[in-house]
Amino acid sequence: MDRKLGVSIFPHQSTYEKDINYLKRAHDYGFGRVFTCLLSVHGDKEAIIKELKDTILFAKGIGMEVIADISPRIFDELNISYKDLSFFKEIGADGIRLDLGYTGSEEAMMTFNKEDLSIEINMSNSTHYIDNIMDYRPRASKLMGCHNFYPHRYSGLAYDHFIACSERFKQYGLKTAAFVSSQAASFGPWPVTEGLPTLEEHRELPIAVQAKHLWATGLIDDVIIGNAYASDDELEQLSQLNREKFSFSAKLVDRLTELERKIVLEEPHFYRGDVSDYLIRSTQSRVKYRGHHFEPLNTRDINRGDILIENHLYGQYAGELQIALKPMKNSGKTNVVGQIAEDEVFLLDYLKPWDKFELTRTGG
Template sequence: MTKLGVSIYPQKSNLEDNKNYLKSASEYGFSRVFLNFLTVENKEDLDNFKAIVSYANKLNMEVIADVAPVVFKDLGINYNDLKVFSHMGLAGIRLDMGFSGNEESIMSFNPYGLKIELNISSGTKYLDNIMSYLPNKDNIIGCHNFYPHRYTGISRKHFIKTTEEFKKHGLRTAAFVSSNNASFGPWNVNEGLPTLEEHRELPMEVQAKDLLNTGLIDDIIISNCFPSEEELRALGGVNRDILELNIEIEKNIPKVEKDILLNELHFNRGDVSEYMIRSTQSRVKYRGYEFNLINPKDMVKGDIIIESSLYAHYAGEMHLVLKNMKNSGKSSVIGKIVDEEIFLLDYIKQWQKFKLKLR
């Protein structure tokens, strides 16, 4: 099952604010915490870190700390013995920068069940190298980076390529979404903090829908602090099992047409068209019903069509428009996908199931 997570930066915010954030996130169904451990410099930092982990654990949230080889050195930790991380209450450690391969493999056999999280975004043969040392795959997971500087986020092409490398080994994966309300992350630059550059200014729940719709990402983590309660609620309410598109509809459309949109499970036919996504079961279910013509305007990408009875046996078929088209005068344009989600239509696959939801 998909897990939702948040990020905490102990040196950028006080303990009370972090606790309040974790409590709110937990109430909206979040169960993961990404904790920046790269900047721990003294005992006070370490005590604050431990307090956050302890509080998150009380909320049944698993905490994975971002570490690097230098952290091992500074704290006198050997990769053969990870008990200090276990005693802190961590569920795992994320290696922002890794070792040589065999060390990661050895760490994966730790007796505490700690997860060893690897950086997916780097695009090197790092994972293949680790796999050549035969790690305990049950304890190896992956997570992408985030990018605070505008235009430095990774491309969709690179995202797909690097994540597929992890999924071919059956590894759990995660990626970051960026709050549009947050004011800080790990660095002083604050231009959003997404994994994919194209997500930078999208609503957080739309970023998550896109990531989940790739079929390559298991967990979604908010990267920056602090999102609004509205954002937490929206992301917590995302359907994690199926793509659910938000729509707007014409006023006073008949009940049957409204039921087709909102109460049916849709799927894109296998014989795909470049002009539309065709959901055809409604024409079978409502055969014989008189679909009156409504709003027969020319169609633009994102429009929602239900064919009128003027189209004979196509009557009742629902279309999502992919390309602008002339209306023959027989097609009812009864709604549209909300603007910020129209791009998701490009990634609906043949036979993919989806739902529509009134915003």
């Protein structure tokens, strides 16, 4: 299932010109989704159409998918029935996200709407809600899940709860999404502005690390920036991520040979299947460069997250790349050639035997 990047816009908190500029920049960086919120709007139907339609149609015009967040209360305020979703088609939306739902039967019926809109369900409550919907035989191709975001510090989802909720949706093969938080953004749909992540543990992390973590779980497809507006640097960081393969940022030591640098950054890597408690082993480089004389370099003792290449003193292991999972003594036969970025070391726990991965250079 394709993985998309998304941004959020809140027209009632900003201006048309600022939103359009943000959408242009996000599109240029390869973002394909837009989240917008109708939960905090007030006023008559015509005013809402006028305020939202131009922005949404602009996003649609540049090829971005737009999902509008609503609830049964908004249906009532706008005098809309779940049986007739033409209002959302009229404002240009590709789908609606139900922040609060119905009984399951209504949601299933909504997936057959004549406007062909996607119906996105709130994923953040670990109940049998999605099971109830599936019992009513929805059109699964038009049913998706998306977690909440949390503007109040310490109110974001606990990790174990997040996993349990996400697994409920993924067991049905549904497309899923969750939010990351920009450290540069200043607003969201509500007055509180303490970030807008799904997971509380993400609130202070760099945005790229948040996205890597969501994808590393294997349970989230689309990653959406919850708050606005993310910086160009953050948009670029996300745009450069490998969405399909584990990617770790690496700081390399000085004085590496050109071949060692190539092994780290250019050779394909996979986690060898006969696992060790101490090492992630990527062994193809030792096969490819058999016979090369790898001189000892930086043979200090080893810490978790260190990137290693065995030198010629290790005989047939020379040229093998490894990532340390635990501290180890160094016999002098192992070159410490770099370190996984400190913020990303925890992601090593998600790498499984036979997973493919890459190392990208950062700093130093």
